[in-house]
Amino acid sequence: MSLPQALLDDYAPTSVLRVALNHGNRVLVGRDADGKPIGIAVDLATALADLLGLPLRFVEFDRAVDVSSSAGDDLWDVCFLAVDPKRMETIDFTAPYIRIEGNYLSAPGTLAADAQELVDLGCRVGTVEGTAYTLALSRLPGAGNLVAYHDILAALEALDSGEVEAIAGIREAMEGESRKRPGSRILTPPFMEIRQAMAMPRGRALASAHLRETLADFARSGLVGDILERHGVSRDCALVG
Helix, strand or coil: CCCCHHHHHHHCCCCCEEEEEECCCCCCCEECCCCCEECHHHHHHHHHHHHHCCCEEEEEECCHHHHHCCCCCCCCCEEEEECCCCHHHCEEECCCCEEEEEEEEECCCCCCCCHHHHHHCCCCEEEECCCHHHHHHCCCCCHHHEEEECCHHHHHHHHHHCCCCEEEEEHHHHHHHHHCCCCCEEEEEEEEEEEEEEEEECCCHHHHHHHHHHHHHHHHHCHHHHHHHHCCCCHHHECCC
């Protein structure tokens, strides 16, 4: 069934569906041996472009803040970000389609037994500026002990040098870094549940409504779960919009 031209124009004013990818989120986006983007976000974007019958182009960013801060710059049409009230000022989100935990990774010498004690002790916690977990932590007790870094590599360097006692991040990424650092620990419980959604710049009401319905259909049909499992994420993490 062909879609109305007005809808396609709202999705893609340039006649190409430009999809922003945030390489800072290793759960959603990676690269293959040739440097080509792969991952959950890539597969969902491809499914959307196929449904719309539009050519697809990826616009690649290193950090979530670079995606969110460019919402008004006409660089992309669709993105993949965690839902956050601050971002909602310029971005129109779908319902979340996946839940990801945010956890602290503690340095080997950190005394805190768990996440709450880390906060209670006033430990310095490294985080990446502009990420969903940074925005959330800035509104929680312990915000004054956050140390923001440009990217995850800088945060990890601060952890290794002893500049901070722990860093915050996506659980899967923190687990990977913990395996590289004997004695480091993932502190429980998670400090938040990060709910990832698809989104568009505000002001595209027709396409945004269609995107919400389409992603919900992808979830109900099992497509989202299939894509998650394809990339090593449990189907149980999928959310139905």
